[in-house]
Amino acid sequence: MPFRPALPPGVRPLPAGEAPLVPDQPHPWRPLLARRRPGRSPSTPRRRNPMKPRSLGCFVPSLFFLFGLCAAAGLPLSAGAASDTLVYGHQSKIDTLDHYKTSSSISWTLGYLMWDSVVERDPRTNQIVPGAAKSWRIINDTTWEFTLHEGIRFHNGNPLDAEAVRFTIMEGILNPERKSTKAGHFKWIERVEVVDPLTFRIITKSPYALVLDRLYNLYIYDPVSTRANGFDSLSETPMGSGPYMFVKSVRDSELLMTRNPNYWKKGAAQIENIKIRIIPEPSTRLAELLSGGIHFTTTLPNDMIDALRKSDKAEPLIADTAEVNFWQFDAVGRAAKTPLMDRRVRQAIWHAIDRHAIVKTVLRDLGTVIDSPVNPLMFGFDPSVRGYPYDPEKAKALLKAAGFENGFEIDLWQYVNHQNFPNQAAMGYLNKVGIKVNLKDYTGNIGQMVTLRNAGKITGIGNFEWITAILDADVTLSAWFGPGPMNYTEDAELAKWLEEAGSTLNMETRKALFAKVQKKVVDEAYWMPFYSIKELAGRSKNLHVEMVAGQIPWFKGAYWKK
Incomplete structure (x- = not known):
């Protein structure tokens, strides 16, 4: 008789004829706490350590041992399609299933699977498209009206209506008693008005x-069941309306x-079941993927790409991300007076460092050299902005003109492991033009370095990374060049342009202002954008x-290949 785990209250069992759930597969791996990436926007959905070099010398023999065990036991190396269960190996624990009480990366994946958002982002174009709301219009500069699709219901049968949206925003997020981790994302809202059951105004x-970018991350809660059971119930028994229903979890x-x-x-959902297994170690996740124990995983170190390319069961998936790695110069001497002023x-x-060579050789092309402080995936990115090409002789001439013909010493700060090898390579280039770098390594002390940065104490150069779910230049430029603790330029003209861009709904005006900001940032060399980060994931070859x-x-768009 097929195994079926107990369903939570209010969720009906699968109808007759639908594929049964498969038995749980135990695994012995000890979960570890996820580490948050500093420098991230609070709206950031993830984090990871994709560039951490890792030797596979001891790991590869263990793969053959694992394959041997599977063969000896007569186990198939991939049974996902047969059982119609996709197994996702995730690196960090799930601390709560209440989306608005966590900052963990997995909450974003769970969000769009178990809930509906007001709008969605097309995975092919990254453009905002209708979600639970089928249409919207701007009434005036401060009033947006949305109309919901008819017939959307939560998994318990309750209707998803305009009151559900109001309840989620005003009571689930902005209510100070909730202490929501997402409250800062929605503080721009004055109130939500219910016009009729399917229409609301923000x-x-x-x-x-x-x-619209913010509402892409707004997963709608059921006000009826939440009021009846309390918000605390959502931490372990979530109630959504999405294409997948929660069945059970093992902490x-x-x-x-x-x-x-x-x-x-x-x-919208073509695979019957999705199981998420917590497997902290990248080497273990890769072994599970190559043996068929899981069908998908992310955040793999770069040097695991060869094992994926050689496998007949799995393949690499390399994706551009909205994340940028950059050097921030203390251009105004906020922390200390240095030649960088x-x-x-x-x-x-800029001229002294061959960024292209570093990305190609050190990062194995799992990155893209960029010149703008804005990621190319974001609205407002200006492709015409050009940085300074690799030219060590030009670098020496500029240093001589500035009075530093004999070079100088400068601090370089880093805070995550995968920054080390690219930075070591860059330091070698700088040494050739007479610049000696004192590396301040805060790996393992991320919070301390972020505190120092925000207090204006990062002397010289800070190597930071930035990612956000909001694909708009404003989120990056305003955070780093507008008023705030991360600004080491204090350029009033930049702040003025950003304020103007933030006060208009005219997208062409905003784009023009963002272009001016990017051009000046590069002209003044306030930053040296290093590269945009590419994500290395792995997937079974029979999974799309x-x-x-x-x-x-x-x-939501996954399916088994025939």
């Missing part, structure tokens, strides 16, 4: 161009979801699945 405190081990047969958007010195550093902006696996 009143903003001032003109806000990022309304720090795994979570199981099954397809919602009554989902309003037909064809001279623009010619900052330009010389893509990534949304390289950050979130799009299981």
